Amino acid sequence: MSIVGIISKMAAAPTSPVTYALPIGNAQIPLNLYLGKVLRLRFTYNIYCIACQQKIKKSYQNGYCFPCTQKLAQCDFCILKPERCHYHLGTCREPAWGDAHCMIPHWVYLANASGLKVGITRKTQVPTRWIDQGATAAMGLFEVPTRLMSGLVEVILAKTFSDKTNWRKMLQGKAESIDLFTVGERIKPQILSQFDSVQLIENPQICQFDYPVIAYPQKVAALSFDKTPLIEGTLLGIKGQYLIFENGVLNIRKFTGYEIEAGF
Numbered sequence: 001m002s003i004v005g006i007i008s009k010m011a012a013a014p015t016s017p018v019t020y021a022l023p024i025g026n027a028q029i030p031l032n033l034y035l036g037k038v039l040r041l042r043f044t045y046n047i048y049c050i051a052c053q054q055k056i057k058k059s060y061q062n063g064y065c066f067p068c069t070q071k072l073a074q075c076d077f078c079i080l081k082p083e084r085c086h087y088h089l090g091t092c093r094e095p096a097w098g099d100a101h102c103m104i105p106h107w108v109y110l111a112n113a114s115g116l117k118v119g120i121t122r123k124t125q126v127p128t129r130w131i132d133q134g135a136t137a138a139m140g141l142f143e144v145p146t147r148l149m150s151g152l153v154e155v156i157l158a159k160t161f162s163d164k165t166n167w168r169k170m171l172q173g174k175a176e177s178i179d180l181f182t183v184g185e186r187i188k189p190q191i192l193s194q195f196d197s198v199q200l201i202e203n204p205q206i207c208q209f210d211y212p213v214i215a216y217p218q219k220v221a222a223l224s225f226d227k228t229p230l231i232e233g234t235l236l237g238i239k240g241q242y243l244i245f246e247n248g249v250l251n252i253r254k255f256t257g258y259e260i261e262a263g264f
């Protein structure tokens with residue numbers, strides 16, 4: 001059987017293990033069913049911007065045409081650097097988008113994906129954000145009213161803790177367990193004394209995730225449709241936004257907007 005369609009980031013449900021589906025055209029491939037089976041993904045050489053749907057030769061920022069990266073708020077530099085959100089200066093590229101995505105409650109969290117890290121997310125993106133990063137455990141620490149505030153808190157914490165996931169390490173095996181609760185207790189006083197609008201998340205729950213993985217790869221090689229239009233092999237696992245094959249790993253998110261023929 002095969003399906004042709006434009007792919008986008010995998011949908012994930014926080015079951016144990018996480019249940020993944022690959023959106024392709026109007027269909028969803030229930031990926032967990034194909035673990036241990038051969039999956040064939042062939043790039044048709046068609047790419048469409050995920051914002052304006054124009055056919056493009058090359059995508060930028062995981063799925064956009066170049067003009068969209070220059071005019072959409074969701075492609076602005078402050079998306080990678082929330083501490084530089086400039087909505088309050090009246091310079092947001094799309095204030096309505098900012099109202100809906102940035103001027104809303106955010107969480108500052110601790111997670112363990114490839115080791116301890118701090119991060120921020122829209123509150124509504126919990127726990128999706130954590131699964132997308134391949135975290136094995138995560139815990140909300142503070143709630144703040146805006147994206148900017150979350151960025152300012154993260155900048156301070158990032159002096160002590162990593163704010164990045166090492167994706168190679170994340171895909172090499174299970175992260176060693178970390179006591180997030182104890183780390184959180186150490187952090188709290190410092191942040192609460194510096195910011196008035198930071199709220200503590202009371203009785204934070206530690207969310208644990210396990211992923212549908214039969215085997216982790218010995219060597220983590222990144223597969224790319226741009227270099228290898230046909231990616232085919234036994235699906236060994238799914239973690240974060242990655243498919244794990246015998247011969248490498250495929251970051252599905254990077255190829256959002258690519259038209260793919262999936263065969264299984």
Ligand SMILES: [Zn+2]
Nearest residue numbers: 049052065068
């Ligand atoms: Zn576009």
